[in-house]
Amino acid sequence: MKNTEAQLEALSLAWIEAKTAERTANAQRIAVEEGIIEILGSKEEGRETVTLDNGTKIVVIGKMVYKADDLDSIIEITHGLQDQFKPYKTETKLDESKIKKIRTFQPALWRQLALHITSRPAKTGVVVTLPGEEDDGL
Numbered sequence: 001m002k003n004t005e006a007q008l009e010a011l012s013l014a015w016i017e018a019k020t021a022e023r024t025a026n027a028q029r030i031a032v033e034e035g036i037i038e039i040l041g042s043k044e045e046g047r048e049t050v051t052l053d054n055g056t057k058i059v060v061i062g063k064m065v066y067k068a069d070d071l072d073s074i075i076e077i078t079h080g081l082q083d084q085f086k087p088y089k090t091e092t093k094l095d096e097s098k099i100k101k102i103r104t105f106q107p108a109l110w111r112q113l114a115l116h117i118t119s120r121p122a123k124t125g126v127v128v129t130l131p132g133e134e135d136d137g138l
Contacts, residue, residue, distance in 0.1 A: 012128045037060060040060050042061075042062045043060075043062040045062050045063060045064050047059055047062075048060050048062075071088060074087060074088060094117070099113070
């Protein structure tokens with residue numbers, strides 16, 4: 001048992017070191033990207049490719065994110081447009097929380113639905129916190 005405890009302590013410290021290195025590398029990458037954008041600029045939307053003398057290609061991609069503040073009004077304003085011009089879409093997708101409840105509480109219904117659902121295990125998560133630290137929800 002003690003050997004397992006020592007192994008877990010060592011792995012926990014290694015995990016924390018790796019997570020710290022990951023965050024540091026991510027911050028460094030973002031700083032480098034910001035430096036590139038400062039030099040090259042960026043389009044509001046679209047791609048711009050620069051090829052350096054040594055053959056290195058740098059692509060700067062600008063993109064706008066659109067979010068409806070009042071989708072009902074947008075639907076009302078555009079109700080007469082052909083579908084191909086309507087600026088919204090209706091998406092139907094599986095409600096995972098309800099599927100889990102059906103699987104647990106209505107096994108007969110689940111057996112029917114399961115014939116039409118593919119399920120696979122998600123990546124198992126691990127969070128390590130040192131004594132005195134709060135769990136930051138990694």
